[in-house]
Amino acid sequence: MRTSRLKNIVIVILLLVNVFLLVLLLSRRAEERGANERRIEQLCELFERSGVTFDRALLPEVSSPLFLSFERDPAREADFASALLGSAERSDSGGVSRFTGELGSCSIRSGGTVDALLSRPVEDPGIFAHQLFKSFGYAQLPSQLSDGSGSITGVRSTDGLLIFNAALTLTFSDGALTGVSGTFLPELTEGRRIDGIDAVDALVRFLDYCSTSGVVCTEICALDTGYLLQSSAASPLRLQSVWRISTDVNRYYVNCKTGEITKE
Numbered sequence: 001m002r003t004s005r006l007k008n009i010v011i012v013i014l015l016l017v018n019v020f021l022l023v024l025l026l027s028r029r030a031e032e033r034g035a036n037e038r039r040i041e042q043l044c045e046l047f048e049r050s051g052v053t054f055d056r057a058l059l060p061e062v063s064s065p066l067f068l069s070f071e072r073d074p075a076r077e078a079d080f081a082s083a084l085l086g087s088a089e090r091s092d093s094g095g096v097s098r099f100t101g102e103l104g105s106c107s108i109r110s111g112g113t114v115d116a117l118l119s120r121p122v123e124d125p126g127i128f129a130h131q132l133f134k135s136f137g138y139a140q141l142p143s144q145l146s147d148g149s150g151s152i153t154g155v156r157s158t159d160g161l162l163i164f165n166a167a168l169t170l171t172f173s174d175g176a177l178t179g180v181s182g183t184f185l186p187e188l189t190e191g192r193r194i195d196g197i198d199a200v201d202a203l204v205r206f207l208d209y210c211s212t213s214g215v216v217c218t219e220i221c222a223l224d225t226g227y228l229l230q231s232s233a234a235s236p237l238r239l240q241s242v243w244r245i246s247t248d249v250n251r252y253y254v255n256c257k258t259g260e261i262t263k264e
Contacts, residue, residue, distance in 0.1 A: 039200050050207055053219040059199050060225060070239075072110060073186035080184055081106045083132055084116055084177070108184055112229065114168065116180035125152065125172040136184070138168055148175035158188045162226040164244060164253070164264075183229065188239075196256035199223060202243040205254055209261045217247035228253060 047054035081099035088101035095110035104118025122128040129152040138154030156166035168182035227239045241256040251264035
């Protein structure tokens with residue numbers, strides 16, 4: 001009997017502790033939401049005083065980017081070359097992979113730069129481009145085709161986030177694929193979500209940048225998070241998370257790690 005009563009007492013104590021922890025958690029979340037709301041209101045006031053139109057609806061729900069990494073993938077490069085040329089022979093020299101076939105040639109450098117010259121008839125350039133981009137992780141931009149001639153561009157993406165400066169352009173002439181240029185990237189590996197400058201901080205830094213550099217704009221048109229591809233002698237392929245701020249005049253990138261701002 002005493003054992004049963006002790007068990008009931010312990011259960012009640014545990015329930016009370018859980019209720020207390022839940023109330024504490026909800027209270028902290030409410031405080032965080034309140035603090036974030038005050039930051040947003042202050043941001044809107046800053047934009048209003050600066051004479052720049054800003055819609056708070058542009059602020060995204062996710063405020064911190066994922067860390068992404070990748071390594072050069074010879075097999076993936078071969079798959080891409082085959083998608084363009086069909087059967088092709090490969091040779092590697094000085095960090096450049098060259099593929100040569102009956103339809104033309106394609107070279108891929110260690111930094112991801114692609115150059116291809118070929119003459120490949122395709123039944124429908126639009127469908128061909130769509131399938132190629134989908135297979136290799138590129139988001140297709142509006143087509144610049146007319147009567148089977150022109151160009152179609154795709155931008156490398158991952159989970160809906162663009163790698164803004166990793167674009168691939170397909171050129172067509174009279175229904176034949178004649179050239180490919182831009183950047184080819186292999187599969188991307190997701191890591192942890194990293195701490196960095198959030199959207200509000202990025203916009204505040206942008207306003208400071210405008211006031212110190214003399215940049216003039218009247219409206220923030222879009223705010224996107226994504227990545228920039230960077231390369232150096234020590235690290236040929238590296239992704240840097242950024243905020244892209246689109247104004248009525250130009251686009252700007254805010255480095256999520258350092259806060260540095262660069263113009264597109």
